[in-house]
Amino acid sequence: MAVFTLNINGQKKEVDVDPGTPMLWVLRDHLKLLGTKFGCGIAQCGACTIHLNGTAVRSCSLPVSSVGEDKVTTIEGLSEKGDHPVQKAWIEHDIPQCGYCQAGQIMSASALLLNNSNPSDKDIESAMNGNICRCGTYTRIKSAIKTAAKTQ
Numbered sequence: 001m002a003v004f005t006l007n008i009n010g011q012k013k014e015v016d017v018d019p020g021t022p023m024l025w026v027l028r029d030h031l032k033l034l035g036t037k038f039g040c041g042i043a044q045c046g047a048c049t050i051h052l053n054g055t056a057v058r059s060c061s062l063p064v065s066s067v068g069e070d071k072v073t074t075i076e077g078l079s080e081k082g083d084h085p086v087q088k089a090w091i092e093h094d095i096p097q098c099g100y101c102q103a104g105q106i107m108s109a110s111a112l113l114l115n116n117s118n119p120s121d122k123d124i125e126s127a128m129n130g131n132i133c134r135c136g137t138y139t140r141i142k143s144a145i146k147t148a149a150k151t152q
């Protein structure tokens with residue numbers, strides 16, 4: 001075990017965990033941030049997506065020991081009132097069905113727009129490629145990302 005001081009959603013948080021513990025479990029089990037979901041555990045589904053310095057990463061495959069002072073953002077920290085342009089566009093396009101994949105989808109979409117304010121269809125497909133939705137909400141997700149790009 002070792003103590004790590006992490007920068008989570010703009011706040012310093014200390015956790016005492018095994019250095020190999022994936023960030024997904026640090027967030028969910030130790031910090032009780034339950035918005036980040038466990039899907040596959042092997043970086044294949046995107047349900048656990050968070051931002052590391054504004055880049056989308058799979059928290060199930062990110063050991064806590066590799067995070068250091070990097071800025072971690074989870075779905076809880078994306079906006080203060082759930083009013084990030086991507087979240088507003090998600091509501092406008094009525095995207096979620098079961099909802100399980102949606103936090104990860106929103107984190108990937110918001111990371112895309114941080115780095116590319118006017119993404120093409122290809123950019124969207126490539127950025128969202130690793131986020132699986134068993135309910136098949138892909139078409140609405142693509143439309144919502146375009147709406148968010150216009151309103152951000």
Ligand code: FES
Pocket residue numbers: 037038039040041042043044045046047048049058059060061
């Ligand atoms: S749970 Fe991390 S990619 Fe599936």
Ligand code: FES
Pocket residue numbers: 096097098099100101102132133134135136137
């Ligand atoms: S909304 Fe059900 S898995 Fe995506």
